[in-house]
Amino acid sequence: MSKKPSNKPETETISASDVRSYLLENEGFFLDHGDVLEHLALPASGEKGNVADFQSHALNALRHRVAMMDGVQEELIDVARSNMSSQARVHEACLAALDARSLEHLVHVICADWVDILGADVVSLCFEAEDFDTLPNIDSVNFLEPGSIAALLGKAEAVMLYGGVEGDPAIFGAAADLVKAEALVGLTLPIDGAYGLLAFGARDADAFSPGQGTELLRFLGHILERSLAKWMTPTP
Numbered sequence: 040m041s042k043k044p045s046n047k048p049e050t051e052t053i054s055a056s057d058v059r060s061y062l063l064e065n066e067g068f069f070l071d072h073g074d075v076l077e078h079l080a081l082p083a084s085g086e087k088g089n090v091a092d093f094q095s096h097a098l099n100a101l102r103h104r105v106a107m108m109d110g111v112q113e114e115l116i117d118v119a120r121s122n123m124s125s126q127a128r129v130h131e132a133c134l135a136a137l138d139a140r141s142l143e144h145l146v147h148v149i150c151a152d153w154v155d156i157l158g159a160d161v162v163s164l165c166f167e168a169e170d171f172d173t174l175p176n177i178d179s180v181n182f183l184e185p186g187s188i189a190a191l192l193g194k195a196e197a198v199m200l201y202g203g204v205e206g207d208p209a210i211f212g213a214a215a216d217l218v219k220a221e222a223l224v225g226l227t228l229p230i231d232g233a234y235g236l237l238a239f240g241a242r243d244a245d246a247f248s249p250g251q252g253t254e255l256l257r258f259l260g261h262i263l264e265r266s267l268a269k270w271m272t273p274t275p
Contacts, residue, residue, distance in 0.1 A: 129255045132156045133262045142270035143177060149237070149263065150179045161206075161214045161240035168233035175271065181212060188234045192225045198256050199223045202248040210238050219244040222253075224260040229268040237263055 062068060132153050139145035146164060153162045166174050167183040174182070187209070192199055199222075206218025218240035226235030237260055241247060 125255060128157050129259060132259065136262055136266045139266060139270075142175060142267075145266055145270060146177050146179045157239075159239050160242050161211050161218060161238075163211050163214075163236075163238040163240065165210055165236040165238065166228065166233065167236075168228075168230065170232065173230050174233060181210060183209060183236065185232075188225060188236050191223055191236070194225070197225045198253040198260070200247040200249055200251055200253070202246070203244045206240055210236070211240050214240065217242050220247040222247045222256055224256050226260055226264050226267070228264075229272045235264075235267065 135148050135152050135156060136145060139148050149164050150162055153159065163181060164179070165181040165183050165188070167185055167187055168174050169185050171182065200220075201223075202220045204219065204221055206215035206221065208215040210221075210223075211218050220241045220243060222239040224237040224239075226237055228235050239247070239256075
């Protein structure tokens, strides 16, 4: 009588030589599978002969990995602290803008107080309109030709960061010479055909660059839009 065929796959025998070859070809195996070390019988550190001190090697490797993780952790903590500091500055700047008592006072807060609060070198506010007579005449505001903001940003309410630039006098006025990096925030004004630009200038050419986060800048822009609407919307 013939035997019934078995559905179980034949078990392949793995030799010590196979294990040795695999480990040599996969040097990081125990770094990625550290739990395996807990179940291995390792040679003692003082044992002589041709047996390598695998325990010390594994321990040193794990110590190196822990040190790397500690370095990453410290870097994350530093980034978190920096972000918290930036958020606190932005919150203070927003409160100062909301406390403005007039449009002129608001512009002063933006162009003067925000420099200290946000740690910027220059903060500028620009307006443009098809009809300049619809805009309030304030000395600290720079007026741009129609279409200038769209040419800089591409679309309304966009945020653009540039490093290694030469400051534009039309935007930064007399402080343009010191500007080597800039952050530009588009603003929507409560006047038909009118737009605004919030500009931050820095001496450090690396202070702003494409790829940096823009969430806080967008938030500042939204707060400023609401504050400008409060003082620029005609009273019925």
